[in-house]
Amino acid sequence: MKEKGLLIVLSGPSGVGKGTVRKAIFSQEETKFEYSISMTTRNPREGEIDGVDYFFKTREEFEELIRQGKLLEYAEFVGNYYGTPVDYVRQTLDNGNDVFLEIEVQGARQVREKFPEALFIFLAPPSLSELQNRLVTRGTEADDIIRGRMETARKEIEMMNLYDYIVENDKIENAVEKINSIVQAEHCRKDRIQQRYINMLEVE
Amino acid sequence: MKEKGLLIVLSGPSGVGKGTVRKAIFSQEETKFEYSISMTTRNPREGEIDGVDYFFKTREEFEELIRQGKLLEYAEFVGNYYGTPVDYVRQTLDNGNDVFLEIEVQGARQVREKFPEALFIFLAPPSLSELQNRLVTRGTEADDIIRGRMETARKEIEMMNLYDYIVENDKIENAVEKINSIVQAEHCRKDRIQQRYINMLEVE
Known part of the structure; x- marks a missing residue:
C-alpha cells in the first residue's frame, strides 16, 4: 500500500498575507509539495493563465461541479465563485505527494469536515501581538478604536479553534520557515513512520 | 502566568547514536533549549567534570535521592546508577525554557508517566530501513541472521509506541534538522499559541 501524501491547509483572516506566504513557499526550490490550483468564475486578469493561476470556468460550469460534488470547498465572494477541485487533490495525495491549499477560513471549515486528518495552519496577523502593546500603553488611542480591535x-x-498550528505572519521568512518545519515534523509523526516500518517487515 | 517550556525527550535503542545527535544539537549556536545534566554513581573518566558531564554521586547519595523522589527517571547499568534530577527540569520549564533529555528507553517510559505532555522523539537506527533491502535480496545472508535482525x-x-515522533538517524545532519523542526512545530501548536493570545487579551 502506497503511503498517502499530506494535505496542508493554510488559511487565516483576509488581509493577513496568505497569498504572499504561499508564493514565498513555492519560490523555494526545495519545496516538495504540490499547489492545488483554485477554480473561479471571475474573469482572468491581465497576464493570468488558465490552469496556472486559476482554472477559469463559467458560472454554469461551476454550479454543475458543485452539484456533482467535485469541489472540496468553495465560497462566493463579490458575485464570483472560488473553489478547490477535489479530484486533483485526491489523486495527488494517493500518489504519495503532499498537497498545499491556500484558502479562506470558510473553505478551511469545509475541508476539515471532508479531510479531518489534514494539517491545518492558521496564519495569524501580527496585529494580534501588537494589540498587547497598545493595551498596556492605553490612553494614546481612543477607547472605541481599542474596543474595535479587541473585538476583531x-x-x-476564536477562528483558531479549527486549526492544528498557528503561525504569526510577523515576517514572511519566519512564517515560511515555521510552515516548512511543521510539514517536516508531521512527516516524522509516530503513526506515519511506524506504519512504514511495519509495512516493510511484511514484505517478507 | 508564565508560559512553560517544552520537555523534549530524545531516546532510542542503545547504539543508535543518541549521544552523537545530542552533541550535534548543542553545538549549534541557535539551539535555545537547556540540556539536563544526568547524575551517575560511576567514577568520572579522564577529563570529565562534575556538573558539566555528569553530577557524580556516591551510591548512598543516589539511593537517598531516589527515596526522596528527586529523580525524574533512573536506571541501573552494569552496577552503576544513571538518572535525571527532577528539580532542575521543573525549574527550567517553569522559567519558560525548553529542556532536552537524552536518555535510555526505560527512562523515557518513566518520564512519560510523570510528564505525559512532554515531547517524545525516538531515534531509529537506519538498520531498520536497510533491513528491507536485505529482505528483498534474500539468499545472500543466512536465514538465522535475517531472522535475528527481524526479531530486533x-x-x-514495538518500542516506538510510546513516542510522538520518529527520526531515522541515517545522517546526523538530517536527524538534527528534523529534531529542530519538530521542536519548532511544537511551539506553533494551536493550544499553546491560542492560549498566549487569550492571556494577552486578559492584560486589560
Missing part, C-alpha cells in the same frame, strides 16, 4: 482579535482567536 | 526490528518498532 477575539473573533480571530 | 520487531522489538524496535
